Amino acid sequence: xxxFELTFKVYGKSAILIEWPSEIDKNIxxxxxxxxxxxxxxxxxxxxDVINSYNSLTIVYNIAINNIYSEILNLKSLYSLxxxxxxxxxxxxxxxxxxxxxxxxxLHEFQVKNNLNFEEVVRIHSSSIxxxxxxxxxxxxxxxxxxxxxxxxxxxxxxxxxxxxGSVAIGxxxxxxxxxxxxxxxxxxxxxPITFFDSKLAKPCFAKSGDEIKFIPVDVVxxxxxxxxxxxGVYKLKKSKL
Amino acid sequence: xxxxxxxxxxxxxxxxxRYGYADIGVPSSGIMDRYSGQLANQIxxxxxxxxxxxxxxxxxxLKFEKQTVVCVSGADFSPKINNDSVRLNKAVLVNKNDILxxxxxxxxxxxxxxxxxxxxxxxELGSRSFYxxxxxxxxxxxxxxxxxxxxxxxxxxLNASVKxxxxxxxxxxxxxxxxxxxxxxxxxxxAQLKKVVFTISKDNNRMGYRLEEHLENKLPSILxxxxxxxxxxxxxxxxxxxxxRDCQVTGGYxxxxxxxxxxxxxxxxxxxxDTIQFIIEDLDW
Numbered sequence: 001x002x003x004f005e006l007t008f009k010v011y012g013k014s015a016i017l018i019e020w021p022s023e024i025d026k027n028i029x030x031x032x033x034x035x036x037x038x039x040x041x042x043x044x045x046x047x048x049d050v051i052n053s054y055n056s057l058t059i060v061y062n063i064a065i066n067n068i069y070s071e072i073l074n075l076k077s078l079y080s081l082x083x084x085x086x087x088x089x090x091x092x093x094x095x096x097x098x099x100x101x102x103x104x105x106x107l108h109e110f111q112v113k114n115n116l117n118f119e120e121v122v123r124i125h126s127s128s129i130x131x132x133x134x135x136x137x138x139x140x141x142x143x144x145x146x147x148x149x150x151x152x153x154x155x156x157x158x159x160x161x162x163x164x165x166g167s168v169a170i171g172x173x174x175x176x177x178x179x180x181x182x183x184x185x186x187x188x189x190x191x192x193p194i195t196f197f198d199s200k201l202a203k204p205c206f207a208k209s210g211d212e213i214k215f216i217p218v219d220v221v222x223x224x225x226x227x228x229x230x231x232x233g234v235y236k237l238k239k240s241k242l
Numbered sequence: 243x244x245x246x247x248x249x250x251x252x253x254x255x256x257x258x259x260r261y262g263y264a265d266i267g268v269p270s271s272g273i274m275d276r277y278s279g280q281l282a283n284q285i286x287x288x289x290x291x292x293x294x295x296x297x298x299x300x301x302x303x304l305k306f307e308k309q310t311v312v313c314v315s316g317a318d319f320s321p322k323i324n325n326d327s328v329r330l331n332k333a334v335l336v337n338k339n340d341i342l343x344x345x346x347x348x349x350x351x352x353x354x355x356x357x358x359x360x361x362x363x364x365x366e367l368g369s370r371s372f373y374x375x376x377x378x379x380x381x382x383x384x385x386x387x388x389x390x391x392x393x394x395x396x397x398x399x400l401n402a403s404v405k406x407x408x409x410x411x412x413x414x415x416x417x418x419x420x421x422x423x424x425x426x427x428x429x430x431x432x433a434q435l436k437k438v439v440f441t442i443s444k445d446n447n448r449m450g451y452r453l454e455e456h457l458e459n460k461l462p463s464i465l466x467x468x469x470x471x472x473x474x475x476x477x478x479x480x481x482x483x484x485x486x487r488d489c490q491v492t493g494g495y496x497x498x499x500x501x502x503x504x505x506x507x508x509x510x511x512x513x514x515x516d517t518i519q520f521i522i523e524d525l526d527w
Contacts (some may be wrong), residue, residue: 009422012500015470017422039349048261049270051468053492058468060264064503068525082489104526136466136492139375143466143492179267180375184423199366199376205266 004031006079008072013064016072020055024145028055029133033210035079037088042078052209053134054143094210094238095177095192096224097126098170103191106156108171110187113153121189122217124148125168130175130213140179140197140205144213147175159185166192168215190215193227194237212242244357244390246471249382250344255361257293260369260376264491270471271371272487274352274448274510276503277410278316282356284314284358285404286333292360293370295388297353302382303343304355306336310390311358311398315406317350317511332403335395349411350511355364359391373488414439416505418520421474425466431457433500436522440482444514448488451509453518456480461496469493472501474520478520484509491521 004020011017018035020028031053039050039059049060065071099122101107110116116124130144137143147170155171163169163184168177171186178184179196192215197205207213218226229235246253256279273279273296283292295302300319314321314330321328322343328334336342344353366376374380382388403472427435445452459480469475472484473485475495485493486502486509499520501509512518 010419011422011497012419012470012472013502013525015500017468018465019422049264051264051491053467054465056467058470060261060432060470062261134492135265136266136468137267137490139263141267197375204268204367205261209265 006076011058012066014061015029016065016068016075017058018057018059018075022055024054026131026145029131029210032057033088036209038078038081038083039075044074051134053136081233088210090208090210090212090242091239092129092214092242093207094214094216094227095194096218096222097190097192098218098220099126099168099190099213100220100223102220103167104189106187107189110151110153110189114150115132116150120240122153124151125170125175126215126217130215130231132207132209132211132213134209135205135207136141138179138182138197139199142176142196142207142213144175147173149173151175153187156187159183163188164191166194166196168192191223193223193230194235206237210242244361244388245305245307246303246352246382246384246388247305247341247384248301248303249384249386250297250300252298253302253382254296254298254372254380254448255293255363255377255382255388256296256371257360257369258291259371259487260367260373263367264468267491268367268376269373269488269491271373271444271448273354274487275316275354275507277507278352278358278406278511279354281331281404281406282315283311285315285331286311286356286358288356288358288360292356293363294357295355295361297344297355299351300344300347300353300493303341306342307338308390308392309335309337309395310393311395312336312342313356315356316356317353317411318348319350319353320346320348321342321353324353329403333398335398335445345511349408351513352510353526357390358393358395362389362391386483410508411511413508414517414519415521416509416518417502418474418499418505418522419502419525420522421436421497422467423461423476424498426461426496426523427476427498431459432522434458435520437517442512442516442518446512446514448486450486450489451484453482453484455482457482463494466494466495467497469497470500472503472506473497474499474501486510495502
């Protein structure tokens, strides 16, 4: 089903950028993912990466594209092709998060700036269901949609030089989890003991575009328990099929 | 084996890069100046994707613990084996216990050392290219041991040496194509992008090069979307960032230009204070 008016742009000599309307919207995401899956399943010669964002697909080729016009025509007809295919399988993942003040080092700022106490921040953050739009910024960093307006908060004016692995944070109208130690300007409200990216695994990152995330509050004792299970490689992340 | 006596400023193992994992946030990485890197591999008969050492700004000293054939290409950091100068772009025999050193910079920013068969460090997600969180090492360190293959070397390849045009390192011209947001630029901005001779700031590395000069700019950020090595971004403050091989896979600044592959390679040989000028051509097939 070709529901959207797409724009095809050449992006240098060896990539094509396909754009949907510039919005963060679940229907757009669904269409992006469907087209991405069609492209991947059609094994077009020379494609090495198909990268999606909120409203775009970037198709990267291993060498300069020979005939850009015919390549774009092929992609356009692939988009409008109504092939009966199994829809992409997506999951809802339950991510344990400890919101204890030991980890949630910026929780107090919500009291000052958003007039929300600690319990309210935790309740609101962990009651929403978030959509994984795409993964970028860092290996395994999920761009999540669906943060409650009450938790929107301007980014810190001075980014921290070191944010710990697993930090659950809010910046602007977005929330996310830092998969590795990094600098960062978001407000840190908790920490998740699970691994978001492991290059040793066949699937280094469990989540993908179109999946959903639900944060499950755990206390320090449970956090430590899960952390040791993760280290031993026996922790099983809870998921349900969407 | 090769033992690292001194790692230098920023020395890494690189190959043609890591593909197929961009949609989980993994950068492509790989050789910054592919032209020079591939030349080094070709001269000693290696495969295109054999990994080599990328030596940024010299000061690297290596001890060979077995005999092999090497080739140094790219920047000239006055390489020597023991006390003898090494010619660039030429297959050179290295014996057990020889010491290869890179010292004073004559030109360029990145030298490539190819060894016969490539460096045998671990392959992670299809590539040996060093990257934080993917490979166990991010930079070479003193006393690191780099595994290489054993060969019985009877004679050196015949192709003596290849002459590289000096203009490759000197020219400030970078061929670029209009990027996805080029058409959002004003007439004046487009003219400035062509006319201004830009200076590379001290903020230049494998992730990207920031330029000194400002463009007048009122363009807002875009909805976060994909970026590629060679993407030229215009920040809201009017500063220009050229993304390089280790860049993130997504970004939110307008993508005003896309460098040609040859321009990425040439830029990789430039450093703080060097100047560049964009030669903007429409993509024409």
